[in-house]
Amino acid sequence: MCGIVGYIGKEQAAPLLLEGLSRLEYRGYDSAGVAVYSQREGRLNVHKAKGRLKILSGLLGGGDAVEGTVGVGHTRWATHGAPSDENSHPQVSRSGKIAVVHNGIIENYGELKAFLQSQGVPFASETDTEVVAHLVEYFQQDGADILTAVGRCLHRIEGAYALGIISADAPDQLIAVRKDSPLILGYGEGCSFLASDVTAILQYTRRVSYMDDGELAVLTRDGIQCYNHLMQPVEKEICAVDWEIGAAEKGGYEHFMFKEIMEQPEALRRAVFPRIRDGEVFLEDFSLPEDYIRSLRNIHIVACGSSYHVGMVGKYNLEKMLRIPVEVSLGSEFRYMDPIVDGKTLVVVISQSGETLDTMAALREARRRGAKILSIVNVVGSSIARESDQVLYTWAGPEIAVATTKAYTTQLAVLNLLGLYLAKVLGSMAAEDRREVLKDFLSLPEKLERVLENKDGIQYFASQYFNRDSVFYIGRNIDYALGLEGSLKLKEISYVHSEAYASGELKHGTISLIEPGALVIALGTCLRLFDKAMSNIVEVKSRGGDVLALTTESRADEMAKTASGVIAIPDAHPMLLPLLGAAPLQLYAYYVALMRGCDIDKPRNLAKSVTVE
Numbered sequence: 357m358c359g360i361v362g363y364i365g366k367e368q369a370a371p372l373l374l375e376g377l378s379r380l381e382y383r384g385y386d387s388a389g390v391a392v393y394s395q396r397e398g399r400l401n402v403h404k405a406k407g408r409l410k411i412l413s414g415l416l417g418g419g420d421a422v423e424g425t426v427g428v429g430h431t432r433w434a435t436h437g438a439p440s441d442e443n444s445h446p447q448v449s450r451s452g453k454i455a456v457v458h459n460g461i462i463e464n465y466g467e468l469k470a471f472l473q474s475q476g477v478p479f480a481s482e483t484d485t486e487v488v489a490h491l492v493e494y495f496q497q498d499g500a501d502i503l504t505a506v507g508r509c510l511h512r513i514e515g516a517y518a519l520g521i522i523s524a525d526a527p528d529q530l531i532a533v534r535k536d537s538p539l540i541l542g543y544g545e546g547c548s549f550l551a552s553d554v555t556a557i558l559q560y561t562r563r564v565s566y567m568d569d570g571e572l573a574v575l576t577r578d579g580i581q582c583y584n585h586l587m588q589p590v591e592k593e594i595c596a597v598d599w600e601i602g603a604a605e606k607g608g609y610e611h612f613m614f615k616e617i618m619e620q621p622e623a624l625r626r627a628v629f630p631r632i633r634d635g636e637v638f639l640e641d642f643s644l645p646e647d648y649i650r651s652l653r654n655i656h657i658v659a660c661g662s663s664y665h666v667g668m669v670g671k672y673n674l675e676k677m678l679r680i681p682v683e684v685s686l687g688s689e690f691r692y693m694d695p696i697v698d699g700k701t702l703v704v705v706i707s708q709s710g711e712t713l714d715t716m717a718a719l720r721e722a723r724r725r726g727a728k729i730l731s732i733v734n735v736v737g738s739s740i741a742r743e744s745d746q747v748l749y750t751w752a753g754p755e756i757a758v759a760t761t762k763a764y765t766t767q768l769a770v771l772n773l774l775g776l777y778l779a780k781v782l783g784s785m786a787a788e789d790r791r792e793v794l795k796d797f798l799s800l801p802e803k804l805e806r807v808l809e810n811k812d813g814i815q816y817f818a819s820q821y822f823n824r825d826s827v828f829y830i831g832r833n834i835d836y837a838l839g840l841e842g843s844l845k846l847k848e849i850s851y852v853h854s855e856a857y858a859s860g861e862l863k864h865g866t867i868s869l870i871e872p873g874a875l876v877i878a879l880g881t882c883l884r885l886f887d888k889a890m891s892n893i894v895e896v897k898s899r900g901g902d903v904l905a906l907t908t909e910s911r912a913d914e915m916a917k918t919a920s921g922v923i924a925i926p927d928a929h930p931m932l933l934p935l936l937g938a939a940p941l942q943l944y945a946y947y948v949a950l951m952r953g954c955d956i957d958k959p960r961n962l963a964k965s966v967t968v969e
């Protein structure tokens with residue numbers, strides 16, 4: 357979603373801001389802009405353009421055409437007002453002296469706009485953000501300095517926001533504000549940064565701190581001072597980011613998505629190997645007491661999108677391992693559904709970004725009801741990680757492609773490890789059964805490498821079926837959960853209509869859609885239900901549909917007798933098969949999108965980190 361970068365230092369700001377924004381392109385956006393203070397002219401120069409960042413960069417000669425050493429930049433993902441030059445950020449006040457970049461939504465902007473208009477303030481855009489620029493200026497009418505005016509403005513605005521503010525009257529500082537939308541501060545030599553995402557500033561500094569909700573920061577060339585909502589100074593912990601810059605670059609691959617699919621065996625090694633020792637699971641810094649675990653009545657998993665699909669697999673596996681009820685809810689539903697959650701419920705929150713607003717809101721609702729929160733998160737220091745009682749990181753490294761791949765796989769792995777750990781505490785699974793799963797866990801990265809080696813085979817199937825307009829994913833049990841993810845992958849990057857069904861539901865309506873030309877991707881990795889999968893394939897074939905099937909190597913020949921094509925994955929413990937089965941589905945979606953000429957890493961209308969409701 358929207359991205360923010362800010363810089364104050366001794367270098368020219370514009371090239372640096374544009375470079376930072378280019379690192380945020382993956383988040384999804386539709387327009388971009390920068391505001392830079394020119395010492396010579398004594399004013400802010402604001403440049404904005406609808407469309408890709410390269411349009412703005414072209415207009416500004418890569419930034420060389422803009423003079424000044426302090427500024428803010430933004431990539432916008434439209435919420436209030438269509439993508440246009442006017443609606444792009446930075447938004448400026450009437451005098452042009454205050455420029456604001458904003459992520460999130462100002463919920464009471466209508467009321468504030470009416471108030472400002474009644475005071476004679478003209479509006480130049482349809483955005484909610486513009487009210488902030490005007491309001492800050494309004495609060496300076498009595499001569500207040502920028503910090504005081506921003507503080508007053510914060511008392512009036514409601515909603516979720518990360519703000520970067522620059523004033524021509526105070527050009528030796530940048531103001532940053534955070535509420536419910538991430539903002540990171542970067543500490544350099546003689547310079548300071550702000551960014552919505554650490555990747556934007558990683559090449560300039562690795563020393564960062566994470567702003568907390570309600571905090572305001574003043575950035576100068578000499579350092580950064582943070583304040584809480586009462587404007588009392590707060591000391592921020594400075595963390596060192598250890599992500600390699602190369603991890604956020606394509607490294608010779610055509611697309612980040614393909615690179616990240618290929619990185620999965622390594623990501624699995626990082627997520628799993630340090631957590632298995634002497635045939636047992638060890639979860640680092642695990643602080644939930646054993647008595648508390650034994651007192652649990654149920655587990656409630658909360659997540660959105662692919663992370664929710666991980667939860668769906670988790671429900672099957674955790675219930676098997678723990679024999680207590682496991683419910684899975686979408687973050688966007690949980691927050692409004694009066695869930696049965698209390699001190700005897702462990703709420704497991706799953707999120708790659710750690711910033712998804714609906715998931716975050718669900719977390720807070722669960723906490724309000726007395727539940728403890730354990731989160732499975734990829735981005736270190738993200739909001740969800742910081743608001744949880746217990747965090748298990750997935751250690752997948754930066755995921756840049758909008759469509760998640762390696763984060764999905766590592767989330768699955770960590771959720772399974774959590775299940776095994778809880779099963780040990782609860783005594784709900786025999787030690788040898790746990791060891792059997794753990795043994796198989798260790799062989800997964802190598803098996804996944806074999807799956808990925810078969811990419812040409814999957815590319816071949818994609819070439820056969822890439823022009824189908826509608827695809828159905830069917831499967832039972834864990835295969836149904838895996839089908840949901842396969843279907844999402846295909847539709848989000850290739851724009852092919854696809855749906856996932858529990859195979860048993862075919863007869864209850866969906867089968868009416870099966871006719872010659874329909875493509876069904878039948879998942880048959882759940883071997884105890886193999887015969888059922890075979891019958892469903894026959895049903896589809898006999899109505900003229902094509903069936904591309906996924907099963908394990910041991911049953912591939914049998915399936916090939918019926919299906920139109922078969923993709924085989926190595927055999928493994930049944931609970932772990934989705935960890936191998938996801939990759940062929942990711943590759944299939946990737947190749948179909950490639951053959952259809954889609955913008956794979958930045959699919960239309962989508963954002964990597966969904967920080968609005």
Ligand code: F6R
Nearest residue numbers: 661662663707708709712759760
């Ligand atoms: C799909 C995808 C999304 C995310 C969802 C949740 O490929 O990436 O469906 O899974 O937006 O995001 P996180 O996991 O960051 O909370």
